Amino acid sequence: MASQLSFTGFAWRNLWRRRLRTLLTLVGITMGIGAFVALVGFSRAFEHEWLRMYTSSGIDIAVVQSNLLSSSIDESLSAKISAVPDVAEVAPMIFNLIDLTPEVNALVYGWRANSYELDSLTILSGRRFHDGAPEILLGDLLASSLGKKPGDIVPILGTNFTVTGIYHGGTALEAGAVIMPLDQMQIVAGMEGKVTAFHVKLRPLPAGETQDEYVKRVSAALESMLPNARAVPAAERAANNQLVGLAHSVAWGTSAIALLIGILGIANTMAMSVFERTREIGILRALGWKGRHVILLVLTEATALGFAGGLLGIGVGWGALRLLSTLPQTASIVSASVSPLHLLESLLIAIASGLLAGAYPAWRGARLSPVEALRYE
Amino acid sequence: MSSPIGAGSPISARGPISAGSPILEARGLVKSYDEGRVEALRGVDVRIDAGEYVAISGPSGSGKSTLLHLLGGLDTASEGQVFYKGSELGKAVDLDSYRSRQVGFIFQAFYLLPTLRAVENVQVAMLAVHEKANHRAERAVALLEEMGLEARMNHFPNQLSAGERQRVAIARALANGPAILLADEPTGNLDSVNSAHIMEILRGIREQRGMTMIVVTHENEIAHAAPRHIRIRDGKIES
Numbered sequence: 001m002a003s004q005l006s007f008t009g010f011a012w013r014n015l016w017r018r019r020l021r022t023l024l025t026l027v028g029i030t031m032g033i034g035a036f037v038a039l040v041g042f043s044r045a046f047e048h049e050w051l052r053m054y055t056s057s058g059i060d061i062a063v064v065q066s067n068l069l070s071s072s073i074d075e076s077l078s079a080k081i082s083a084v085p086d087v088a089e090v091a092p093m094i095f096n097l098i099d100l101t102p103e104v105n106a107l108v109y110g111w112r113a114n115s116y117e118l119d120s121l122t123i124l125s126g127r128r129f130h131d132g133a134p135e136i137l138l139g140d141l142l143a144s145s146l147g148k149k150p151g152d153i154v155p156i157l158g159t160n161f162t163v164t165g166i167y168h169g170g171t172a173l174e175a176g177a178v179i180m181p182l183d184q185m186q187i188v189a190g191m192e193g194k195v196t197a198f199h200v201k202l203r204p205l206p207a208g209e210t211q212d213e214y215v216k217r218v219s220a221a222l223e224s225m226l227p228n229a230r231a232v233p234a235a236e237r238a239a240n241n242q243l244v245g246l247a248h249s250v251a252w253g254t255s256a257i258a259l260l261i262g263i264l265g266i267a268n269t270m271a272m273s274v275f276e277r278t279r280e281i282g283i284l285r286a287l288g289w290k291g292r293h294v295i296l297l298v299l300t301e302a303t304a305l306g307f308a309g310g311l312l313g314i315g316v317g318w319g320a321l322r323l324l325s326t327l328p329q330t331a332s333i334v335s336a337s338v339s340p341l342h343l344l345e346s347l348l349i350a351i352a353s354g355l356l357a358g359a360y361p362a363w364r365g366a367r368l369s370p371v372e373a374l375r376y377e
Numbered sequence: 378m379s380s381p382i383g384a385g386s387p388i389s390a391r392g393p394i395s396a397g398s399p400i401l402e403a404r405g406l407v408k409s410y411d412e413g414r415v416e417a418l419r420g421v422d423v424r425i426d427a428g429e430y431v432a433i434s435g436p437s438g439s440g441k442s443t444l445l446h447l448l449g450g451l452d453t454a455s456e457g458q459v460f461y462k463g464s465e466l467g468k469a470v471d472l473d474s475y476r477s478r479q480v481g482f483i484f485q486a487f488y489l490l491p492t493l494r495a496v497e498n499v500q501v502a503m504l505a506v507h508e509k510a511n512h513r514a515e516r517a518v519a520l521l522e523e524m525g526l527e528a529r530m531n532h533f534p535n536q537l538s539a540g541e542r543q544r545v546a547i548a549r550a551l552a553n554g555p556a557i558l559l560a561d562e563p564t565g566n567l568d569s570v571n572s573a574h575i576m577e578i579l580r581g582i583r584e585q586r587g588m589t590m591i592v593v594t595h596e597n598e599i600a601h602a603a604p605r606h607i608r609i610r611d612g613k614i615e616s
Contacts (some may be wrong), residue, residue: 002514002517002530002531003494003495003496003497003510003514003531004500004513004520005493005496005497005500005501005504005510005513005514005516006510007504010493010497010501010504013490013492013493016492017491018470104611220535241615279488280490283488283490284501284505285451285473285476286476286482286488287476287477287482287501287502287504287505287549288449288473288474288475288476288477288478288502288505288506288553289477289504290473291473293504293505296378310512369452370449370451370476371446371452373489374451374484
């Protein structure tokens with residue numbers, strides 16, 4: 001039985017002739033896409049968890065400092081915000097990422113004991129904390145990884161806190177977090193009289209206004225009343241808080257470098273391949289292959305590398321996320337879930353990387369004169 | 378031997394070809410290199426009729442291969458024109474299409490692709506003309522059978538003898554049913570037995586298909602066996 005030669009089969013043979021080089025190139029693009037899937041997937045999941053947390057807590061608006069040089073705002077503004085007719089409740093709060101042990105770090109929130117945000121949590125054991133006391137609530141995921149239960153002591157930044165209860169929250173950010181009284185957090189964080197933000201819950205939606213219009217109107221009113229503050233809708237705040245912004249920046253920066261290395265790897269492989277096959281390209285041109293056929297062949301090879309690297313990278317990135325979501329150091333902020341859209345985006349980036357990397361070698365190959373290429377030694 | 382892939386096959390040469398009418402004509406061909414410092418051809422005029430068997434001979438560096446490359450559309454002339462059935466190559470006739478459909482090349486060094494089996498090497502010529510995959514494979518098998526290579530179809534070039542490789546190259550040259558066969562020293566890498574066999578195959582192909590065949594050679598025996606013999610020296614036709 002004679003084998004049928006297809007265009008893609010021909011491209012595959014060309015890639016397979018230099019197996020080691022092809023595999024090393026695949027490793028490069030796999031790492032690039034793996035980094036993209038894991039890091040960007042993580043940062044998006046992180047943002048999504050913030051949004052879920054805001055939604056489940058009933059937060060409509062976050063009031064924060066408008067000065068970029070400062071991330072804190074005076075706690076005394078709480079009374080002014082409460083006085084706005086559309087505001088139902090105001091919860092001043094602080095959050096920070098703190099090392100609890102050398103191996104475990106967690107998001108630590110400072111809330112008032114009467115904060116409406118506590119209402120969205122389910123106390124699994126023990127009780128809530130009291131303001132003014134060195135007490136904390138632990139998320140169930142964190143309590144499990146620390147091996148702590150109500151009554152146990154957890155040292156945080158040099159102060160011993162008593163665990164008063166274990167709670168369950170709907171998001172990884174809550175399940176892996178510590179919540180302590182706002183005044184205690186202000187002491188350990190050196191932020192007396194200051195808070196990170198005010199989480200504002202609005203009264204029920206007035207008739208004749210959409211939720212979006214309502215939030216924007218109240219936000220504008222708050223900003224006009226508080227000249228040095230910014231009132232940000234919750235969804236926007238989820239995307240723009242300092243930790244999410246940092247996660248996005250690190251994820252995109254690191255992924256871009258890893259992807260660039262992968263693209264350069266494919267470009268190098270394809271350039272070497274075209275160079276080595278100069279005479280073969282001359283043979284193909286002598287047989288009537290047009291320049292565009294040569295371009296198509298080289299781009300098919302480069303795209304196949306990108307596609308295969310993309311699939312492998314998705315596997316690697318997903319595996320890395322799953323691993324990170326189980327480690328005590330990262331479980332509180334990493335979710336193992338990756339959206340199908342992110343996977344599709346990763347695959348498209350991988351294919352585009354192949355096309356980009358193959359473009360110049362393909363163009364060079366197509367420009368070879370048949371007779372010059374045949375003479376090439 | 379009957380030919381399953383004859384001149385009347387679906388992808389044979391386009392347009393009428395009647396013996397005696399010019400199929401190729403070169404007028405005032407000049408080919409120079411190094412900004413005119415080296416002239417490989419110095420004003421060559423030649424007319425080749427449809428169905429002719431022409432041998433071109435001459436010493437090394439005389440310009441015989443350069444002339445073949447220009448006639449086959451592999452290269453372009455510095456001055457002068459080549460006409461295929463009265464239409465100028467590179468202007469009225471697209472060079473890539475001309476090479477894929479109207480001419481078949483046979484080279485001294487065979488130029489088979491090392492990663493492809495014999496039958497795939499024949500098919501690769503047909504990838505440029507958008508034949509269906511099963512048609513390409515059937516045609517390649519038929520041509521290799523015609524070359525007596527039915528048992529060697531799935532061998533790679535490095536598993537074939539020199540004579541077998543050249544027979545694969547001939548099958549490849551015939552893949553798209555060309556009107557003209559151009560052979561550049563087709564026996565240059567072969568021993569005398571294989572040389573005779575290859576020339577016998579080429580003669581058979583020409584007679585059965587009525588193809589035009591131009592053979593560049595430095596072997597007198599091959600040159601004299603052709604009905605028409607063009608001698609070239611220092612870039613000019615001597616006789």
